[in-house]
Amino acid sequence: NAGVTQTPKFQVLKTGQSMTLQCAQDMNHNSMYWYRQDPGMGLRLIYYSASEGTTDKGEVPNGYNVSRLNKREFSLRLESAAPSQTSVYFCATSGPPNQPQHFGDGTRLSIL
């Protein structure tokens, strides 16, 4: 009963490198989200997918792309990593409207 699984848990990149963060859920939820969390800034929404086949920009989408591969999987891609993208990235899912989100344990990403 894994819930929301994020891989990898830790990653160090050099400026300009690319990387894909993976998220998979076994909760049969339609909606999936990518957040970044920085000290003093709280959780900021990068992209979300209300259902399979749809994606929309959140508050801070610049420098990122996403793919909703199927109902279970939602990936986040950094095409050319920048130091400003050093952060902890969380994937979340939710079911019907008005229901809470369920989060993975995050990917800690450092860009040098």
Added chain:
Amino acid sequence: EDQVTQSPEALRLQEGESSSLNCSYTVSGLRGLFWYRQDPGKGPEFLFTLYSAGEEKEKERLKATLTKKESFLHITAPKPEDSATYLCAVQAAQGGSYIPTFGRGTSLIVHP
């Protein structure tokens, strides 16, 4: 624009010293207010959902209440294991997207 403000930013308590955390919000058409607990190195974990003013929810030493402008998370006789960051999120019907807005959290430390 929807706004969620949590106070205080940080709170230090002695074991057994009861207190309250505040979440003030301004949204159009509140659909739900969520409280989460986040431990270091982990993703947020759902605690409570409140839907309408006057509603209260309890779990062990925690009690969440809701008015039309704010929510309180009351912690009665806290223990060191209650130390965590507590996040509040508000969900409103915005064009049908139901994307929650998060506050920046309150970091709680309970000393033995």
